[in-house]
Amino acid sequence: MNLITRRRMLFTNNLLITKHFSRKNSSLSTKDVEDTTDTKNTEDTKDTKEKIPSTLYSLAARLNLNFANQNLLLQAVTHKNFYENDLTNEGLQVLGNHALGLYVAEYLHLKYPLLPLPCLQQAVTAYCGHLTLTVIGQEVGLQYVVRWNNFTDEELFLQGKEIPKKNKSVGKSREPVQRITQGTAISHALKAIVGALYIDKGPQSARQFIHDHILSRDVNMKDVIEIKEPKRELSALMKRLKRPSPISRLKSETGRLSYAPAFVVGVYSGTEQLGEGFGSSVKMAEFRAGKNALLQYYLKEAKDFILPSIIDSHEKQATYIPTKVGDTPPRL
Incomplete structure (x- = not known):
């Protein structure tokens, strides 16, 4: 066997060995990629769950x-x-x-x-x-x-x-x-x-x-309801209810000539007292008495009322009796 024939045989063997290992490495790398992909998908799933703190x-x-x-x-x-x-x-x-x-x-x-x-x-x-x-x-x-x-x-x-x-x-421009x-x-x-x-x-x-x-x-x-003109509003309410006009009466006072006077005023419709108020002046006490009378009328609570929103079936609609609601106008 001459030198040229030996070199050809060595080259052929080296080529076969190289192809064998390249195929093996290729299969390993494919498996590694699959494992990496699975790991990444698992991590993505975890990240999706962790989006909600x-x-x-x-x-x-x-x-x-x-x-x-x-x-x-x-x-x-x-x-x-x-x-x-x-x-x-x-x-x-x-x-x-x-x-x-x-x-x-x-x-x-x-x-x-x-x-x-x-x-x-x-x-x-x-x-x-x-x-x-x-x-x-x-x-x-x-x-x-x-x-x-x-x-x-x-x-x-x-x-x-x-x-x-x-x-x-x-799909349109966003405002700043x-x-x-x-x-x-x-x-x-x-x-x-x-x-x-x-x-x-x-x-x-x-x-x-x-x-x-x-x-x-x-x-x-x-504390929530604001009434700016209780005297005028109370007079309009009494007129609407066909009752005697409200009259303010001084019920008691103390220290009129002192630095800290106190007055108590009651507001009446006929002989019925509608409200009472106190203050450091007669005008302030009269204002509070009128407001107290209006609040007592406005904040009368209805008992055992039924909310229309809970009527969610035809059976309840058949037996539903609407709650009577007052007709106090928005402006008196």
């Missing part, structure tokens, strides 16, 4: 929220200026705001049937207004889960952050976001939770949530 589950437990889709609760606490997510609570907040107004106004209108419209609006605001919802949200811990940005577009630009130019869900406070974000989130309940569980669940967490709170209605 544990604090949000704690909030759901405190408020007894049992959503079929937990991502709906995450959307409810995401303000529209939170740039990192396209799903925001803007639509849920609008729905929840109307549901709050409906169920709160329904309850107060039946509980205080003689309450005039301006006073009813003041009472509704006291129960579900911006400040009240902010306080309720802070008490249940919404400040720890609400997602929002306390930056304007200009500040984000100065920080070098990307600002979205369009709203993907609508103004600065909002944490209280606003909390208030909107609480309204959005009501809206999410309305969509996910139905109107009965939303109504029950409002009664449990909003209407169950103690609100002093006498």
Whole structure:
């Protein structure tokens, strides 16, 4: 065997060995890629589960929220200026705001049937207004889960952050976001939770949530209602009820010539005392007496009334007897 034949044999053997190991390494690398892909998919699944923080589950437990889709609760606490997510609570907040107004106004209108419209609006605001919802949200811990940005577009630009130019869900130009406070974000989130309940569980669940967490709170209605001209308003009310015109009478006084006088005035319709007030002057006592008389009339509570919103079946509709509501005009 000459030298050339030996070299050809060595070259052929080396080529076969190289092809063998290359195929083996290729199969190993394919298996490694599959394992890497499986690991990555597992990690992605874990990341998807971890998108909902544990604090949000704690909030759901405190408020007894049992959503079929937990991502709906995450959307409810995401303000529209939170740039990192396209799903925001803007639509849920609008729905929840109307549901709050409906169920709160329904309850107060039946509980205080003689309450005039301006006073009813003041009472509704006291129960579900911006400040009240902010306080309720802070008490249940919404400040720890609400997602929002306390930056304007200009500040984000100065920080070098990307600002979205369009709203993907609508497909139109997005208006510049103004600065909002944490209280606003909390208030909107609480309204959005009501809206999410309305969509996910139905109107009965939303109504029950409002009664449990909003209407169950103690609100002093006498401090809420504002009456600017009690004397004129009381005179118009007595005339409408066809009763004698109200007359103010000084019941008692002390220290008229001192630095701290005190007067007690009662307001009467015929022989019936409608209200009583005190003050450091006769005029102040008369003002408070008139206001006290109006509040006693307006805040007469109806007992054992039935809310129309709980009538959810034809059987209940057949036996439903509407509660008699007063007809106090909005302006006297």
